[in-house]
Amino acid sequence: MKTNYFQVLTGVGGVRNGKLSTRAGKVLTPTFMPDGTRGAVKSVKPEDVQATGVQAVLANTYHLHLQPGEEVVTKLGGIHGFSGQKLPMLTDSGGFQVFSLAHTRKITEEGVTFKDPRTGDTVFLSPEKSIQIQMKLGADMMVAFDDVTALDDAGRDRTKEAFDRTHRWLERSLAEFQRLTMDMKPDERPLLFGVVQGGLDKELRKRSLDIVQGLPVDGIAVGGLSVGESREEMHGMLAYLADLYDDSPRPRFLLGVGDPIDLRFAIENGIDMLDCVLPTRNARHATAWVSGDKKIHLTNATYAEDAKAIDPGCDCATCQAGYSRGFLRHQFQVGEPLAGTLVSIHNIRYLQRICEEYRNETNEQSTSKPN
RNA sequence: GCAGGGUUAGUGAAGCGGUCAAACACGAGAGACUGUAAAUCUCUUGGCUUAUGCCUUCGUAGGUUCGAAUCCUACACCCUGCA
Numbered sequence: 001m002k003t004n005y006f007q008v009l010t011g012v013g014g015v016r017n018g019k020l021s022t023r024a025g026k027v028l029t030p031t032f033m034p035d036g037t038r039g040a041v042k043s044v045k046p047e048d049v050q051a052t053g054v055q056a057v058l059a060n061t062y063h064l065h066l067q068p069g070e071e072v073v074t075k076l077g078g079i080h081g082f083s084g085q086k087l088p089m090l091t092d093s094g095g096f097q098v099f100s101l102a103h104t105r106k107i108t109e110e111g112v113t114f115k116d117p118r119t120g121d122t123v124f125l126s127p128e129k130s131i132q133i134q135m136k137l138g139a140d141m142m143v144a145f146d147d148v149t150a151l152d153d154a155g156r157d158r159t160k161e162a163f164d165r166t167h168r169w170l171e172r173s174l175a176e177f178q179r180l181t182m183d184m185k186p187d188e189r190p191l192l193f194g195v196v197q198g199g200l201d202k203e204l205r206k207r208s209l210d211i212v213q214g215l216p217v218d219g220i221a222v223g224g225l226s227v228g229e230s231r232e233e234m235h236g237m238l239a240y241l242a243d244l245y246d247d248s249p250r251p252r253f254l255l256g257v258g259d260p261i262d263l264r265f266a267i268e269n270g271i272d273m274l275d276c277v278l279p280t281r282n283a284r285h286a287t288a289w290v291s292g293d294k295k296i297h298l299t300n301a302t303y304a305e306d307a308k309a310i311d312p313g314c315d316c317a318t319c320q321a322g323y324s325r326g327f328l329r330h331q332f333q334v335g336e337p338l339a340g341t342l343v344s345i346h347n348i349r350y351l352q353r354i355c356e357e358y359r360n361e362t363n364e365q366s367t368s369k370p371n
Numbered sequence: 372g373c374a375g376g377g378u379u380a381g382u383g384a385a386g387c388g389g390u391c392a393a394a395c396a397c398g399a400g401a402g403a404c405u406g407u408a409a410a411u412c413u414c415u416u417g418g419c420u421u422a423u424g425c426c427u428u429c430g431u432a433g434g435u436u437c438g439a440a441u442c443c444u445a446c447a448c449c450c451u452g453c454a
Contacts, residue, residue: 037407058406096406104408117408143406195406226405234405256406263405277407284410285403301400332410340410 002186002218006249011362014242014270020251022140023188024080024088027055029251029272030358032263032351033090034280038063039073039083042280043341044348046085051317052349053356056141057087058275061133062094066116066123070136078138090275091139093130093173095195096256099148099227107147109165127172131192135180139190143221143255144173146195152228159199162224166197167211174215191218193253199224200233202240213246220245221253222271226262235265242269260293263351267358279347284340286332289350290314296325298343303329316349318342 008018008029018029034041034049037060041049049057059079064070076082079089097114098105104115111126125133130145146169147162149155177192194217198204212220222241225234238254245252251272257263258276266274282288286298290311296303298310306325310318323342331339 035407042407043410060407063407092406097408099406101408146406148406221406223406254406258405274406276405277409278405281404281407281409281411285412286410287404297402299401335410337410 002189002191004249005186005191005218006251008249008251008272009362013268015267015358015362016252016270016272017359017362018251018272020191020272021187022056022088022191024086024140027088027273028359029055030267030355031055031273032258032279032348032355033058033273033275034348035060035275035277036083036085037277038067039079040085041344041348042284043337044280044344046083046087048317048341048345049085049348050087052345053352054087054348056090056273057085058090058092059083059137059139060092060094060097061130061137062092062097062114062123062125064091064137065094065125065133066121070133074136074138080138088140089138090141091134091137091143092255092275093134093143093145093195094125095130095143095146095148095223097125098146099150102150107165109168111145127169128176131173131176131180135177135190141191141193141219142177143193144170144177144195144217146170146197146223148197148224148227149199150228151199151224151233155228156199159197159201159204163197163199163201163204163208166195166223167208170194170212170215170217174217193217193219193221193251195221195223195255196241197224200229200237202237205237205241206244209241209244213248213250217250219251219253219273221255223255225254226257231262234262238266238269238271245270258351260289260351260354263354264293267355279351280344283343283345283347286329286339286343288343288346298325298328298339299332300329310343310346311350314346314349315353316346318346318349 005021006018008016010016020027020029033056035058039059073082098112101114104117106113111124114123116123127145134142146166149158149162181189194212194215196208196212198208253273254266254271256276257266257274258278263274287295288298288310289295303325308325328339
């Protein structure tokens, strides 16, 4: 296990302010990371993503494995050279696709077989395979392959099964990770996050957290939330977990959460990193966040002749450039992708600004020593 | 001028005696999206402040019928042939 790669201060109210060292550079936390599933944050140039203040970007193992394949990514210089993204890159394991592609996949103890709905190709992912792919992709941070299950009424009965399998798979992921990184120098080695599961069952969650924290993983990821449960249920679990993390200086990564309200709640409950498709998907669907964590639908008729920026006073590139709501509405109406791009930049910046506010606040209020 | 064909809700287009306020598509209006099968999906779209209700519609005006967007007559306009 590496040492001293994550320095963190805990401020008043449990908000943490950290500096995570990855082989591709530092990541200031708390931080929101946009998802670039297929190697790009949809419709946004890597340099424009950087300009929002983002600290790290995600990509997805499952999608890049399917297309173009990790070999191609390796040939083109690894995930950074391939994508043109210089920021630290974190790859998700493909575990979420166990949930989102549930109707085309088959789980066995060995791993998961997916059937690509577009090509009919069979894709097999296992803990070892996922780590191998993430390594070939050249990820700076990676996630252990877990078993994600839904938390709607229908999916909850699989919680225990997914919980158990996630831990068995975590040990296999970790072993494969250690095997592949044993010859690497500390500053060349990527970081591995283990995933906490357990659904909405507090006892399971606590046990899962203990298991993950008991292993020499570099970071603690909280998974299996925002998958169909209510906001109250999710917040309740985050608040419950907040008191249970150990003192080891490891980053805590809440997987798949990105609504501003949830982002704030998570950060106030000790989470350091989050990722989500919401800012970019909402943006492409013409929904923008504005001051007060409200959202507006830019396609609404009321904005047709609105000369104001999306959020007057916003410091994002889109608002600063003066693109009006009326212009954006029109571009959405006629199906021009530029609108989605411009709003994506705004939404990503909106979340980033929240993170920056917490970082600044914590700096000022911080009372405890770096641990 | 003669002979055919056509005229349906914002647009295009089904319907061809009752189950038609009228399919479907687009457009329009609103909403949903949380480790991206998602530039996608859902709902509404004649009026009545909302209903297993009422009212007004299917070029215009009459007529036949218990009943018409659907049949008949006249007229208007639009196409296509032939003069």
